[in-house]
Amino acid sequence: MLLRRDNFRQFIFLSKSAVCLLLLALFLPERGAGQGTDKPDSSIVDELSSKADVAMLSNVDSGFFYAKKLLDLGEQQEFDYAKARGYEKLGWTHWVEGNYADGLKNALDAIRIFEQYGPSEGLVSAFLSAGRNLFEQRSYTMALTYYQRSEVLAQELVLEKPLIEAYRDLGGISISLGDYEKGLDYCTRGLAIANRLGLRSSIPIFYSHIALIHFNQGDVEQSVDYNWRAILEGRLTGNRRIVALGFERLANIDLQQGLYDEAIRKGKETLEMGQELGSSLIAMRAYMVLSRGYEGKRDYEKSLTNYKLYIEISDSTYNADKESIIASIEAVYDLESKQGEIELLETERALNEQESKAKNYYIILSLVAIGLLIALTFALFRASRFQNEHNSELQAKNAEIAAQAKKLGEMNATKSKIFSIIGHDLRNSVANLKQLLDLLNSRKITLKELKEVAPEAKQSVDASFDVLDNLLHWGLTQMNGIRTSIAPALLQPILAEITSHFKLFVERKNISLTFQSPGNLMVLGDAPQLTVVLRNLVGNAIKFTKTGGAIVVQAKDMGDRVRICVKDNGVGISEDKLKLLFKHETHYSESGTNDEKGTGLGLLLCYEFVENMGSHLQVETAVGKGTTFFFDMKKA
Known part of the structure; x- marks a missing residue:
């Protein structure tokens, strides 16, 4: 027997009301269970x-x-x-x-x-x-x-x-x-x-x-x-x-002023306060004061003792910082991997809840619709529609899970390759410094000999610090801990800082490093990121320029834009190696003309930071003739 239109509408209304009451009954206990926990004041x-x-x-x-x-x-x-x-x-x-x-x-x-x-x-x-x-x-x-x-x-x-x-x-x-x-x-x-x-x-x-x-x-x-x-x-x-x-x-x-006794007295007070505060930095500075004070009084034994303590704290602080930075970046990858697993479990839980709710929904409709042919037809129609929606949602979730799995695999591969490179490069520098300190500790090297090798040791430590600095910048970009702030930036102070940073490097390779820029030229960009870009580009130019070569950093006024170029007459880059630059999956690196090592992070940072500032890093090169990296920025 067919139902009239009004009866049908009443039936639909009652069916929906019953479903709503059932869902409320199912969900209200769950919501009430979580309402007893108050946030602290x-x-x-x-x-x-x-x-x-x-x-x-x-x-x-x-x-x-x-x-x-x-x-x-x-x-x-x-x-x-x-x-x-x-x-x-x-x-x-x-x-x-x-x-x-x-x-x-x-x-x-x-x-x-x-x-x-x-x-x-x-x-x-x-x-x-x-x-x-x-x-x-x-x-x-x-x-x-x-x-x-x-x-x-x-x-x-x-x-x-x-x-x-x-x-x-x-x-x-x-x-x-x-x-x-x-x-x-x-x-x-x-x-x-x-x-x-x-x-x-x-x-x-x-x-x-x-x-x-x-x-x-x-x-x-x-x-x-x-x-x-x-x-x-x-x-x-x-x-x-x-x-x-x-x-x-x-x-x-x-x-x-030559007041060595007074300096030693103040140095001891500084050391005592540093130890009470638990500050290794203050203690390290105090040991240096005491070493210099005793040296002025010609008490070389106490001077050497305090200097060793200074070196011990300095070395331990350096290694601890290096390991902590690497550990913090590795922790980011572990966190992302765990987050992926959590999302997979949440997806599975959500699907199970949907299936449970669907079963309850079907039971209520079946009980209410017994004996009513039109109600049964309606229930079948709703079930078919719900199933199609459920299948579509499940397919979308599966696609999302597959994309997340692929992304996690790529990140883990990148992490392993970067840590392998960094572990190898930093190990050599720290091993050389340790060998030098062992010689000093065993008195197999005199202070005169130490002063002769100190510049070379400093250059090695500076190179390792640049590696760590690049790693820190890279790690912050991965942790979203760095943002680009576009503002007017004067080029002259940035170029002066680059000159000071690479002074020892160019002197040791007898390389000419010149800057060509009007004194008042300003660009629109992020000054800290621009400094990192120029430091890495000049460092690469020094690395691949032979002894006696030349490097030119130019800032050309081109109307509403400024073109910044770093040009060298070094070994150049072959066509097949040129294709590997700026790729995250390769982290391409090669030894320099004096067997200088690298990590492959420098050019990646340059590429990302230049893109962040609204420009594009380009390269022109010829094997045996040299390489030019350049990019354009808006003039302030």
Whole structure:
């Protein structure tokens, strides 16, 4: 018997209502089970953060204690804000300890969580922590990027206290880059805000920066005055790290003036404070002061003992940083592999839930539709439609899983090849340095002989540092820890930095390195990334140019554009090897004219950074005649 239209509509309505009630009955218990867990009050997190800030400056272990309490709170309560604060405080505490590689990793973890929730004071602090840890690893261009991001965000959010910290760190890095005028300007602005707000904790640091500026400018009297100001304010605010650094700088001034006993006294005070703080950096500087002080007093045995301790800490810090950087990048790959497995399990769970819901849906419809032919027809139609949708969704999920598996395979292959190259190249340099230190330790080499081989050892260490620096830049691009900021950039300071960096390299190969650029030429680009590009291109040119050759770096004004070229008259590149450049899967590398080694990362970084700045890296070459790398940038 056929149902009338009104009865049919009533039946459809009742069927849908029954299904909705069933689904509510199935889902409400699950939702209710998760509603009993409340997020902790953010004031508790802020209180623990404040305690960590105070504790880390006087006792590193106490700083770690509060930072880990924040992480535990975040894990137990599934509270991202607490976890982000915990990683941020770990980044700062590792910085105080002198473990800059782990400090950078924790700061980047904090940045990733904070950025999910938009601009905040915590994100400003995490930017500063990343910059501070990069600065201590001498990655000045990368550090400057994070400091500038913290300054912009602090101004945007009108956060005066974080802005003071940004000015403090921008002042410090300006000093390291030799821009004393800009450094003094940042310190003056920061001091004005700190005095107005009565925030005395930052004042000793600004005094310390100003003391270093006067020292570098040759004004010893003003440097001594500001160092004592920094020590006094540091004692008043409990910043023992600044007090220790103040004594170390005063000790170096005493050494210059021949006051060796006074320098040794201050060096011992510095060492004692560094050991109490658990800071390997301060202890290392104190040992160098003591070594030079005893050398001035002609007590060569004590001088050598303290110098060995300085070298031991310096060497262990270098190796620890190298291993931590590689470990942090390897951890990214492990994390991505585990994430892929989790996504596969989540997909399988979602499919099982859909199948379970479908069965319940069919049961309800079957019970309601018994004896009704039209209801049975409707149920079959709905089942067929649902099955088609289910199959389509399943096919899409399978395709997504296959793509993820392929991507993970490619990343694992890339990881294995890069770590194999880096392990081989860095091992040789560190082994040579270890052999030299063993000879010095066993007194099989004199100080005179050490001075003769020191330039060659320094060149080897500088080359290894460039490898690590490229690895750090590459790792940050893979962790999304680096962004491109397009702004007007003056070429002359960048070219001057490149000249200073490669001075020893070109002298040893007797290569002519010249720069052709108008003094006031500016481009639109990211200055730190442009520096990395030019450093790697010039380094490659030196590597493949024979002794007595020539390298020219040109910046040509082409109207609305500037063409930047790095040209050499070296060995050139064959056509088959040219095809391998700029490919992630090959990481092509070849030994230089003096058997210099490489990793293949340099040109990849150049290619990616040039693309990030809106240009394209091109190459012209001829075997036996030389190679030219060039790219165009918009003129500012």
